[in-house]
Amino acid sequence: MRNGVYLMKGSSASEPVYLALRIAILSGELVGDEPLRQDEIAKQHGISKIPVREALRRLEVEGLVEFKPRRGAFVRTVNDEELLDLLDIRVALETRALELSIPNMVQSDFTAAQAILSAYVKSSSQEEWGYLNQKFHRSILEPCGNKRLLSLIDDINTRMSPLLRMRVTSVSGIERPSHEHAEILEACVVGNVSRGVASLRKHIEESKREVAAQIRRDAIA
Amino acid sequence: MRNGVYLMKGSSASEPVYLALRIAILSGELVGDEPLRQDEIAKQHGISKIPVREALRRLEVEGLVEFKPRRGAFVRTVNDEELLDLLDIRVALETRALELSIPNMVQSDFTAAQAILSAYVKSSSQEEWGYLNQKFHRSILEPCGNKRLLSLIDDINTRMSPLLRMRVTSVSGIERPSHEHAEILEACVVGNVSRGVASLRKHIEESKREVAAQIRRDAIA
DNA sequence: GTTGACAAAATCGTATACGATTTATAGTAT
DNA sequence: ATACTATAAATCGTATACGATTTTGTCAAC
Numbered sequence: 001m002r003n004g005v006y007l008m009k010g011s012s013a014s015e016p017v018y019l020a021l022r023i024a025i026l027s028g029e030l031v032g033d034e035p036l037r038q039d040e041i042a043k044q045h046g047i048s049k050i051p052v053r054e055a056l057r058r059l060e061v062e063g064l065v066e067f068k069p070r071r072g073a074f075v076r077t078v079n080d081e082e083l084l085d086l087l088d089i090r091v092a093l094e095t096r097a098l099e100l101s102i103p104n105m106v107q108s109d110f111t112a113a114q115a116i117l118s119a120y121v122k123s124s125s126q127e128e129w130g131y132l133n134q135k136f137h138r139s140i141l142e143p144c145g146n147k148r149l150l151s152l153i154d155d156i157n158t159r160m161s162p163l164l165r166m167r168v169t170s171v172s173g174i175e176r177p178s179h180e181h182a183e184i185l186e187a188c189v190v191g192n193v194s195r196g197v198a199s200l201r202k203h204i205e206e207s208k209r210e211v212a213a214q215i216r217r218d219a220i221a
Numbered sequence: 222m223r224n225g226v227y228l229m230k231g232s233s234a235s236e237p238v239y240l241a242l243r244i245a246i247l248s249g250e251l252v253g254d255e256p257l258r259q260d261e262i263a264k265q266h267g268i269s270k271i272p273v274r275e276a277l278r279r280l281e282v283e284g285l286v287e288f289k290p291r292r293g294a295f296v297r298t299v300n301d302e303e304l305l306d307l308l309d310i311r312v313a314l315e316t317r318a319l320e321l322s323i324p325n326m327v328q329s330d331f332t333a334a335q336a337i338l339s340a341y342v343k344s345s346s347q348e349e350w351g352y353l354n355q356k357f358h359r360s361i362l363e364p365c366g367n368k369r370l371l372s373l374i375d376d377i378n379t380r381m382s383p384l385l386r387m388r389v390t391s392v393s394g395i396e397r398p399s400h401e402h403a404e405i406l407e408a409c410v411v412g413n414v415s416r417g418v419a420s421l422r423k424h425i426e427e428s429k430r431e432v433a434a435q436i437r438r439d440a441i442a
Numbered sequence: 443g444t445t446g447a448c449a450a451a452a453t454c455g456t457a458t459a460c461g462a463t464t465t466a467t468a469g470t471a472t
Numbered sequence: 473a474t475a476c477t478a479t480a481a482a483t484c485g486t487a488t489a490c491g492a493t494t495t496t497g498t499c500a501a502c
Contacts, residue, residue: 013485038455069454088321092314148306232492232493260482260484448500453492463482464483471475
């Protein structure tokens, strides 16, 4: 637009593209190794390549996109090994967060968490299940008071979500995790840090084993 | 360069700028809230603003740089609160890594770690101390076999280093950490996971308390 | 039908150009 | 001197332009 609007009001044409691409990748709309054509994306958003490239560079750091020299950007394919690695990182971060969180929890935290669990058992769709699951975890970790820790946990979950979607159609049903969630919350209520942490750790490690088993079976089939 | 070299061989003019800026910030050469003038940086590297901006966007995601709308990029000032938050994250990540690492450790890992400890007690400068400290931690965590966990630990340490440089001139001398390091390694050698993890946790938490105490004192003075 | 070579098209990465906005400067009024 | 405009300079963010590289398409040779 040599003549016309030169800039947005709030400045930054890259921000909307960044968010749009991020969602497209995380939702699974854009999948493995798909090339991200800069001109095309630019045209879709009615802008030039420059802010598109900035958005892609940001996604690169987040691990969602990969740049290959002179070949442009691609949706990053993450393998099973990475999924298991990320689950171990989750164990580390979430157990620490819960440890810091429990001493800070108050009555309203318990009721909020309990409400999510109630919705959880009633949930039907796979999608809703995953959403509530994440929400429950967040609800018991939020009181930890460490913002960077919480945002790091979110990052890891974000990175995992496309992987999990591919992997776990129905990893382990709803029975086990549901029971484990109740156990964790129970420990929080009575303020038993070590028991809560142990339960959470077992919960995530069990999920990891389930995923590992599924990967093993897939490898054979 | 309308006439002349249009592109690098290995492609990506942003990479060198990215690395240079990263080092400049982490080394403390560029400090708090300093504006990062795009044209100036571009000229220094003999390139245009475009790759400079891409480098800055990458650093933004890493938390080393902050963009203010229409005002450009600034070196991000990190406060004491963030330093303490990062230390808690370190506890989470390193204890988990050690837990996974100990069962994998072999004789050569022990001797390598011991060698670093020996150099450690002989080290004179503050700088060397910090370097060996980080190296010791890495040496006992590396066998964990989780690449993303290790690189996340590196990231966190990277983020902390400018903060620590400002904060800790000599947090706690060399006596305590040196003793604790030996204790951790001892547990690794005998393969006692829970004792090793407990020692490492105590070690980092003690450091955190030292830093917290220093911050408290500084606030008064 | 496959292979190889070459030309055309697509795509990348970045230099340059330029409107918009912010920051610095100068001049005027209080 | 201080405060307040008005104007100039600096700086930002991005559209456009273009050389370099990669990919695709064509066609002849085998």
